[in-house]
Amino acid sequence: MRRLFIAAAALLAAISCSSDRSGVLKVYNWSDYIGEGIISEFEQWYKEQTGEDITVVYQTFDVNETMLSKIEKGHEDYDVVCPSDYIIERMLNSGLLLPLDFASIPDSINYIAKNRSPYIEKMFREINPEIDANDYSVAYMWGTTGIIYNTKYVTDEEASTWDVISNPKFKDQVLIKDAPRDVYGPVLIYLKQKELKEGKVTLQELMSDSSDESIAAVEEYLKSAKDNVLGWEADFGKDQMTKGRGVLSLNWSGDAVWAIEEAAAVGVDLKYVVPEEGSTVWFDGWVIPKYAKNVKAATYFIDFMCRTDIAIRNMDETGYVASNGAWEVLESQIDEEQDAVDLSYFFGEGADSVHVDGTLYPDKAVIERCALEHDWGADTDKLLAMWSRVKGDNANSMTYIIIGALLLAIIAAAAVSAHKKRARHSSKRRRR
Numbered sequence: 001m002r003r004l005f006i007a008a009a010a011l012l013a014a015i016s017c018s019s020d021r022s023g024v025l026k027v028y029n030w031s032d033y034i035g036e037g038i039i040s041e042f043e044q045w046y047k048e049q050t051g052e053d054i055t056v057v058y059q060t061f062d063v064n065e066t067m068l069s070k071i072e073k074g075h076e077d078y079d080v081v082c083p084s085d086y087i088i089e090r091m092l093n094s095g096l097l098l099p100l101d102f103a104s105i106p107d108s109i110n111y112i113a114k115n116r117s118p119y120i121e122k123m124f125r126e127i128n129p130e131i132d133a134n135d136y137s138v139a140y141m142w143g144t145t146g147i148i149y150n151t152k153y154v155t156d157e158e159a160s161t162w163d164v165i166s167n168p169k170f171k172d173q174v175l176i177k178d179a180p181r182d183v184y185g186p187v188l189i190y191l192k193q194k195e196l197k198e199g200k201v202t203l204q205e206l207m208s209d210s211s212d213e214s215i216a217a218v219e220e221y222l223k224s225a226k227d228n229v230l231g232w233e234a235d236f237g238k239d240q241m242t243k244g245r246g247v248l249s250l251n252w253s254g255d256a257v258w259a260i261e262e263a264a265a266v267g268v269d270l271k272y273v274v275p276e277e278g279s280t281v282w283f284d285g286w287v288i289p290k291y292a293k294n295v296k297a298a299t300y301f302i303d304f305m306c307r308t309d310i311a312i313r314n315m316d317e318t319g320y321v322a323s324n325g326a327w328e329v330l331e332s333q334i335d336e337e338q339d340a341v342d343l344s345y346f347f348g349e350g351a352d353s354v355h356v357d358g359t360l361y362p363d364k365a366v367i368e369r370c371a372l373e374h375d376w377g378a379d380t381d382k383l384l385a386m387w388s389r390v391k392g393d394n395a396n397s398m399t400y401i402i403i404g405a406l407l408l409a410i411i412a413a414a415a416v417s418a419h420k421k422r423a424r425h426s427s428k429r430r431r432r
């Protein structure tokens, strides 16, 4: 491990000292978001296509905001990163992205052009009303935000509403994604369900609602649920659920697919639902930041990730859904034991009743009650301040037990050391 660390540090040092970065590609992606061996296969493929050697330096993040602030503040020279929709919007607004040039890739291997899904293209056009995000980003994975629940303790009916998060029956049993926007959206949708039903507001309008009044309402709701919160998790919630630690998790559909499968292997029955009030549908896309130093390799990397066999392997290993709209992807997911879902919105005609996992690919009716999040610009700070108030306020009983135990240990250690000191003094006095 130590040797590996020294080698990585030496590689990074060599890269930063050399001005020629053509042999290195720096990728910054979400954790647990790529199949085994895909990176080294890309390195080989790149050599076959271009005759040039490439070494990928691969780093991961768990939270959109961490990734963004590294690029905004530190001007990190990542060549390709994978933000979510509202962050792509923000990066576009602040001129942080380079336009993509796929004309530079030979037609025969231009997988992006071949496998584009019209649904994804349409949703990407909605990302930023001013600038077409399709010119700056290629979708990687997408999904919904919902609830993973353990059917031994939670009924389908209880999980069918976001209200379940604050249900007193689930004290200390709820895991919540440490992703402020992905929690804010669904909670606001839940709180405004009456206005939504009456047509006084639309889902899309709520996704841009950063008013003080709405932030305060979400804060109040989350604080009312704090006794239920077992933890705010960046990426461990899915694993905890498989071990039966926590019975509910506000989470992404891809983590749900992974958790449901792992849990089944150890006899734990988990399910996933997008509550009936509605939720968010999200898209993560590859982009090339303006501080990139190897645009050519970044462009090839994005293209490689759109190759159908690579997309299928990434899906199968991570649990997330590839944005690749090729019919072969659908065929690879057909499972007659699953209920039929309507995926015509994604795969087109002929896909209105296909037997695939509805957690992986949401049915058209689910998509119709979901909306895309939008960037809040400067108002994001108000959200982050609210988020830390909610989390800071969330010391649950376990936190108090740990703090109490630590205090007792400190007091005990101080008492023992004082006692030893006194004993040393009195034996010195006796000797004199």
Ligand code: N2P
Residues within 6 Å of the ligand: 030, 031, 032, 033, 084, 235, 252, 254, 282, 284
């Ligand atoms: C996978 C993270 C998925 C990101 N660990 C969802 N936007």
